[in-house]
Amino acid sequence: MTDEDSETSASEAQAQEENELPIIQLCALVEELSYGNSALKTETEMFEKYYNKLEPRDQRSLRLSEIKISGAEITQLQGRWRSKSRIGVDRVTALTVDQKCELVQRELEDAKDEIRHMRANAERDLQHHEAIIEEAEIRWIEVQTEVHEFKKDILKTVSKKKGSILATQKMMKYIEDMNRRRDNMKDKLRLKNVSLKVQRKKMLLQLRQKEEVGEALHEVDFQQLKIENAQFLEMIESKNQELIQLKLASGNTLQILNAYKSRLQRAMEMSVHLDKEFLLRKELLKKIEKETLQAEEDRAKAMTVNKQLRKQLAEFQVPQVMLYIQEKIRIGDLEKTIRMWERKVEIAEMSLKGYRKAWNKMKTTNEQLQAICPPGK
Template sequence: MTDDEIESVLSDSHEGSEQELPVIQLCGLVEELSYVNSALKTETEMFEKYYAKLEPRDQRPSRLSEIKMSAADYAQFRGRRRSKSRTGVDRGVGLTVDQKLELVQKELEDTKDDLRHMRANAERDMQHHEAIIEEAEIRWNEVARAVHEFEKDILKAISKKKGSILATQKVMKYIEDTNRRRDNMKEKLRLKNVSLKVQRKKLLSQLRQKEEVGEALHDVDFQQLKIENAQFLETIEARNQELTQLKLSSGNTLQVLNAYKDRAKAEAVNKRLRKQLAEFRAPQVMTYVREKILNGDLEKSIKMWERKVEIAEMSLKGYRKAWNRMKITNEQLQADYLAGN
């Protein structure tokens, strides 16, 4: 809602105050004014933040929220605003939509930056706490293992009879072993620290050399590198074209080779068939007639035996039926005989 609309609402509310308005209309007017006030408050706070970032601290004016005004002064101030709105006196021009949009975008970018920094700090803190927890767990495991070993080696010896001297010796040995392990660990950590320092120094020297080499390069060197790069690119393009042509030639060669292979196979089959045809000899007429007669006799014999097999199968079926009838009759006779006795 613009300032003109706000002034119109205020003037309408002032004029309506002279008349009696319904309660529903008054509630709607109050709700609308509350919404307008909240929007103006948000815009004012955003503008104050943006203005505070631009102006130095000693030149910043007092914020609107810090200005204290009495009720009479506030009423007089509102009366002056209403009189100005009625008389049509020119007022200060407010922010345009583009300016408000720019302020909102800057505020959004600042908020995103703050969130990014907060996320980075939170991740760093989380990693730090995770490292502390991991170190505490390792230390706890070491302490638990030491307690277990102490109970296993010392307390069991003390609980036995006449074990005080032996227990004292074991305690001293345990302390010496613990100190020795600690010294060994300290020496290992010292050597590791020295090696890490040497590695860090080496990396720093390499980085310094790279920076010096980078500073030593001039525009002429960069131009020369660009020319060489272009030449290499042209050479690579030519080699790629040659490779493409070689691939095409290889494909054509494979096709021709496959065609020759198929042709060789066909020629081999043709040669074998020609050889069989050359070696083939037609039989004599009488031999052919005898073979034909013999073939006919064999076919007749096969048909005759097939007929005999069919007759034998039919006879077998009849014999099976007769056998089944005889078996049933025998069973009935046995049953009658047993019933008569």
């Protein structure tokens, strides 16, 4: 009793402290507790689903019968729960994180299986409804064609010839044709159904034979298959090693190839440069050849001139000294006469200029006189 009194006093004190809290903190506490309650509710629902899947129905009914207790015991338990609410929450053994994760994973797998089954059922129903719709459309087209033919063949003749024997005969013939076509269709469908049943039996027999052969092989040759599997695994491992070696070799060859490619690129660039230089040198050689030909021609001309000069030099005779002196004196006299005549020409030009000025003055005065007094007056 002392423990219960102490627990009740502690709970009452905590309740008083909670009553003394402000409204904002109380709202936050209520939201936090509601969030925790919702999380616990979802966990409880998941645990109940998992427990219901694991526990058989007989044991579940026994558990429910054991759980039924009297009303007084319920009230007593409620009172105890109220007094031990804070301590009882701490004493409850909760699920671990791994167990919760396992439960969630199983629930997720079950949900995925249910979704998969629902999707398969929905696809099956969709295909079934599509087939029904397609069959209805085909049947509707057939009905429309039959109605059109009936209107074309029977109704027109009946409307034209009312009460005639020909219309009734056509009607009877049309009905007989329809019955005959239906009988033919029924026979075709029956034969098709029989052939499909035979095909289904063959397929089932083949499937059963394959299953039996598969079971026989599984029972008889399992060890041999394991040995072959091990051999194939060894072969795969060796092939993988070979593949790794080939990859390494291919990497080395790629490096060498890249090096040779870079060399080839440099060689190509050098070749292009050498081709350009070769063209330039070729053009320069052509120019040099032209200059050489021109120099040869100039040399030939110079040789001919040199020969002529040498010939003249060989044929040249030096004159006598007295003749040279006389010629020199004559040249001096001629130069003096030239200077004298040049002086005379300058004097004559100056006198000519004076005469021209006087002539121009006389001409202007004459023109002025003629302008003042004309000759007729």
